Amino acid sequence: MAVVSRRGRPHHIELWLDDDGSWPWLLERLGYVLESSWASGGSWVLGDVYIVLESGPDHVRGRHERLRSGLNHVAFWAGSRAEVDAVVGEAGRHGWTLMFADRHPHAGGPDVYAAYLENAAGFEVELVAED
Structure with a gap:
């Protein structure tokens, strides 16, 4: 079996937030x-x-603006199409809103099954199906 290098893969991501209420549930x-x-x-x-x-106030100054320079969104592999749909079904109860609902689940194009969610602080996540 070949050893796959971690070179280039994320080690960690650190997000500074006004309020992290919706993130723990999603993670x-x-x-x-x-x-x-x-x-x-x-x-x-x-x-x-x-x-x-x-x-907290010692870390964050202002609301996140995904359309300004900086982070636009974070994308996660989210399992099967059914698993993506299940997360979308629960997301509203945990502070996330479905974006691009008129094009869901193909807002990223016809070959991509994904959900785009946004929380009240303006952070966007993309949940991509593996199949």
């Missing part, structure tokens, strides 16, 4: 596990990648 729904937490945030792990969420 846990995608299989991440809370590894550690502290007063202003926490770290969620899945395999060899971890995501840090930090919030």
Whole structure:
């Protein structure tokens, strides 16, 4: 079996947020596990990648603007089409809104089955089906 290098793959992602209320649910729904937490945030792990969420006035100044320079969105593999649909079905109860509903689940094009979600802080995530 060939060894696959981790070169170029994300080591971790750190997001600074006004309010991280919607993110923990999404990360846990995608299989991440809370590894550690502290007063202003926490770290969620899945395999060899971890995501840090930090919030609070000492860290964040202003609302996220995905259409300005910087991060537009984060895309996650989200399992099968049924699993993507299940997350979309639950997302509204956890602070996420479906974007591009008129083109869902093919807003990214006819060959991509994905959901685009946005939270109240303006962060966008793309959930891509594996099949």
